Amino acid sequence: MLSEKTIAIIKSTVPVLEIHGEAITRRFYKLLFTNHPELLNVFNHANQLQGRQQAALANAVYAAAVHIDHLEAILPAVKQIAHKHRSLGIKPESYPIVGENLLAAIQDVLGDSATEEILQAWGEAYGVIAAAFIGVESDLYQESAQQTGGWSDYRAFLIDRKVQESDVITSFYLAPQDGKAIASFEPGQYVSVRMNIPGEPYTHIRQYSLSDAPGKPYYRISVKREDGQGTVPAGKLSVYLHEKMQEGDIVWLSAPAGDFTLKQNDERPVVLISGGVGLTPMISMLNTLVESECPRHITFIHAAQNGTVHAMKEHVDSLCKAYPMLSVHYCYEKPTSEDIESSTFAKEGYIDSAWLKTVIPTTDANFYFCGPQPFMKTVHHALRSMNVAASDAHYEFFGPAGSLED
Known part of the structure; x- marks a missing residue:
């Protein structure tokens, strides 16, 4: 004291x-x-x-x-x-x-x-x-x-499958090397990936959101390749995962962590809003809700540069067709000619509060959003302008926490 x-x-x-x-x-x-x-x-x-x-x-x-x-x-x-x-x-x-x-x-x-x-x-x-x-x-x-299937520190996992989801995002299906049970997790949580990269003097550790529903015999992470530009350096671990790590290789994982999690006992509608690779925890939440046959209405909103970098679109579209309580809306900053021809997106440019008001059916809902910080600021201010209760707006930063108030 x-x-x-x-x-x-x-x-x-x-x-x-x-x-x-x-x-x-x-x-x-x-x-x-x-x-x-x-x-x-x-x-x-x-x-x-x-x-x-x-x-x-x-x-x-x-x-x-x-x-x-x-x-x-x-x-x-x-x-x-x-x-x-x-x-x-x-x-x-x-x-x-x-x-x-x-x-x-x-x-x-x-x-x-x-x-x-x-x-x-x-x-x-x-x-x-x-x-x-x-x-x-x-x-x-x-x-x-x-916890059942849990562990301390790091545990060896094999890359069971490596699936390219878009031009910049690849999913890695990770199964425990020892073949034993793995810990469950809450949709929205992440794991730390620890790797020693040849030629690098220090170990690299990065957090990646789990991008599938819990209850599977594997963990899935969906990693954006960060090539870097200008003063922003390339992501050494993401590039190494994309370029060098193959099926059968070993990665070391922490047990799942994080407090940005889906409130599964709340019966109100759910609104999932993501930008870029921020969709990974949202896919985990979406899959969980659909697989549990939850009767809640779900609004899924995703912003991407265009269709070439839009990961898991086919998966989400298939869920939308099969699940009547799900509505899906895409916003493309710079759609390609193919995107325009196929009419695969709802809005061109950036997400803004005026458009969000037209696609969100109710503000009496649980809102979850994740993506680049400028995107999150826009969503944060939009929800506030719609009088969404602060206790109903949940978000997570990729990396160190910043401010959404500027």
């Missing part, structure tokens, strides 16, 4: 963190990887290069400072990050290392403004926050290992 004095000191640093937060987290990661290069085996290097991880951490530190007197307000964010930590294999012994380097970064960036009193207060606060993470993650590790 933090003292009133410590809480007051932490709150006094909020304006400083608002200005210098990302400078502190940039310095933090530089110190962390210099002092502990082994942690480069865990962190996503592309997110580091793009500054996404630094921004996400800065936002988390700022939120912790703002809510330091009622940390229960950030518990949902703690749980979300804890799921990712469990899937990555983060253990309690990492927290003192992080704390030490975070305090050093605060001192380096703020200089004389980081008094001994401020550093001591942040040291105490970090201890409380770290304890919360460790506690939540301990429960998640235990739950993961003890």
